Amino acid sequence: MYVCICKAISDKQLEEANKTSKSFNDMCKNLGLGSDCGACIQDALQYLQNSPTSPHNKDNSK
Numbered sequence: 667m668y669v670c671i672c673k674a675i676s677d678k679q680l681e682e683a684n685k686t687s688k689s690f691n692d693m694c695k696n697l698g699l700g701s702d703c704g705a706c707i708q709d710a711l712q713y714l715q716n717s718p719t720s721p722h723n724k725d726n727s728k
């Protein structure tokens with residue numbers, strides 16, 4: 667599934683980049699996420715917050 671249509675960034679790419687990035691902004695910069703129309707930023711944030719492997723997931727912070 668594509669998270670960012672403009673840059674053809676998939677959910678798998680997002681999860682991989684999220685593991686190695688210092689912050690969400692750092693990840694966006696590295697991937698180019700949101701660098702065109704910007705419509706994907708909120709969806710990407712929401713996706714990562716709901717991802718079971720994401721450090722941004724509240725359930726993983728215990």
Ligand code: FES
Pocket residue numbers: 669670671672673699700701702703704705706707
């Ligand atoms: S959908 Fe990601 S920049 Fe347009």
